[in-house]
Amino acid sequence: MIMQKKEIIQTLTLIFRGTFGQPTLDLRDDLTANDVENWDSLTHMLLITNIENQFGFKFKLKDLNKMKQVGDMITLIESKLDIHPL
Amino acid sequence: MNHLNQLATKILAFISLIILLDFTAGYLFRYLETKALNNNPQGMIAEFTMWRAEGDIMIFGASEAHGGLIPSLMKNKLGISVFNCSNDAKPFYYQYCMINTVIERKKPKVIIWSIYSCDLNTPTKRDMNSLSVLNPFYDTNDYCKKVINKKSKYENLKMVSNLYRYNSRILNLISNIFSKTETDRGYVALSNSGYKYPTLKSGSEDCGIDSEIVDSFIEIIKKCKATDVELILIIIPKFENINNSENFGYKNLIEICGKYDVPLIKEFYNSPIFLNDSTLFRDNDHLNDKGARLFTALLCDKIKQIRETKCIH
């Protein structure tokens, strides 16, 4: 079964809230690191690890540069999940 | 084109504003300078030497002479008035400007010039930078102009600005308007409070010479001869045992003095009288008050001797 975009966003929101300690955070496509407190290059890698563990795939180093905002991240996760269905 | 005109107007307006402000600042600085000079001549010793200092004997040198020669004591011993024009950490070219100017303004009978063998060496960048106290005299004093122009080829350009001439001086001017340094006609005693008596340094020194400086040095010697000013060169003791046998600058200094028949009093430098007693020094390079009293007394005897032999001749 392929995960719906909606489900991805839901899961991602929980990961974001947990990683950055922001219990009320909501995701938008154009959200960037500048908009979220505690989201910097240090916590970014925690986020990446949490996403990998939750969705069960691995990013490539090259992928990291492509995720400038949350929208990019969702697209990328979708494409990864297409190849690795849960 | 309209755009360009607008830009040109703006730039022109800005430049006029700067010129106006610079001009005004010039007035302000000269006013502060006079005030400071009136209140505290010692803090403005360059200006004071240039414009006002008087004495039958005038002393020139850097900090070693500033705290090493006592005018009141000299007056008692020699019976003529003395002023100590020394200024701390000032190199050869500063003394060159001052001595030339003083001879032309108010001719003293005797000039005592404290010099070291390395003073004839090529000036360091720091030496040249320390000449910036001469900047305000750039237009009015040809010696200062000549010396400042040696710094770089752009000096005449920089000196266009009054603000630049008084660069870094503002606090110095203000503090001299409000505070006063007590001196004995230019002498400031160095005390040992906060300083331990130094330990003797020893070694050897070898300084080169700079042909331009040697020329200027000879120029002053000749000028003194021509204007009948008695020039006496002295080497003030330091608390260090220096071997000068291989010192090119030292040999040259002695040679020049010999050639032009200028007395060079060097016997107190490296003399056991001073080298055996560290309590005469504030640090390795400077006599303290006790040392200055001893040195001044010895120097006066020596000067008397020189003047007497001259009279006999």
Place this chain on the structure above:
Amino acid sequence: MTFTSLNFLFFFTIVVVLFNLIPQRVRVWFLLFASYFFYIDLMPVFAILLALVTGCTYLFTRIIANSKSAIGKHRVLVLGIIVIISPLIFFKFFSFVNLVITTLLFRCGLHVSLPTSSYILPVGISFYTFMAIGYLIDVYNEDVESESNIGIVALFLAFFPIILSGPIERAGNLIPQFRKLQQTTYSDLVAGAKMVLWGYFLKLCIADRLGLYVDLIFNNIHTYNGTTLLFASVLFPFQLYADLGGYSLIAIGVARCLGIIVVPNFKRPFFATSMSEFWRRWHMSLIKWLTNYIYTPLSFGLRRWKMSGIVTALILTFIISGIWHGAELTFFVWGLLQGIYLSIEVVTLKKRSEFKQKFCLNKNPWYILISCVWVFILFSFSQIFGRCGSIGDAFYVIGKILNVLGKIEWLKLMPSSLGLFSLTLLLIKDFLDEYYPNRFLLFENKNIIIRHLSYAFILILILTMGVFDSGQFIYFQF
């Protein structure tokens, strides 16, 4: 010719005027010529090294871009990085490695003297090497296209405003701008001139002034008491900020006068409320570079270890940064300290976040003030290691600060006190920009009289209080 010499002002004016008069197609070559002229004036022989590094960078990026196989690309990348970085390592670490080997052999009882190198470090080598490596990796990652015009690549690495001291630019920002060099617009010219003016103010009126005092105290640490050393340690970060910040601003402004927008390097660092924020505001271009090319790959590789992976990557990155500043133990400790500070922050992140939310501290001015001061203390403490000549000296200074109190050496401060005045101006400006942006404008004021008077005021301050004819820029040696 350095930025603070009169020669540079002439050179810069001539370059800007000619740049606008000549036809567009030759502008790249003209700027390249000007840049090499500038570099050769400082370091004649080492211009050859710069040209060689440029040639290698060009060659390797072209090969990577045209290579079909992924393994081939990777091999060329690794080879390229090794070739490009080797001159830097040679010049920076030769004597250091030499010393380490000699010491080790000595400990083992062997007295061997190795050939010593007395080469001086080619100015700017750290900066152009970093830029070349960044460009190479970006091409490999397909973040930027490899440039086919060697003139543009050469200009990217030699661009005279930034070659001596950064900001460390990225190909993705500069190369597209070099491809279409337009005539400078009026607003670029004015914006650039303002930055240059403010940059000179920072450099001449603050950094060099404070430097007189800081140098005096730190060069005679045995003479002065702990309180004086403490005071000098507090002044040093400000000196550094004004020094590198001012120099960067001059560089950015000069580039802007040619219509080229260079990334900022400092963003009011002393208003950061945490060390991690501080490092997003201090020497930003270097930190960006380190993050992109060292920290991210490292932490990505170590991400299985979760938090400990991040901490390891962080500490390693900052140690590398420290060693980049100088191949000495002091800079190693300096980097280690930064790594430790940031690690503690990242580990306690959630706890601190909860604490702040619980007591609504985010906008509390007292909390912000205390945080800023705390960050400043941490940074100045680490800078004692950055400033002292040896690790022994640094511990001596710290020991003295903690134990030997006394009066501050005010008299010696006299020549620097004008610097304190200018520093106050800078801090007020930074404060207003930080908390009241667009409220109290001087350089950007709508009223032309206020605007011109503010320029004039700063110019007058530079002329009356600037330190001229003096020492070298601190970051040249890196």
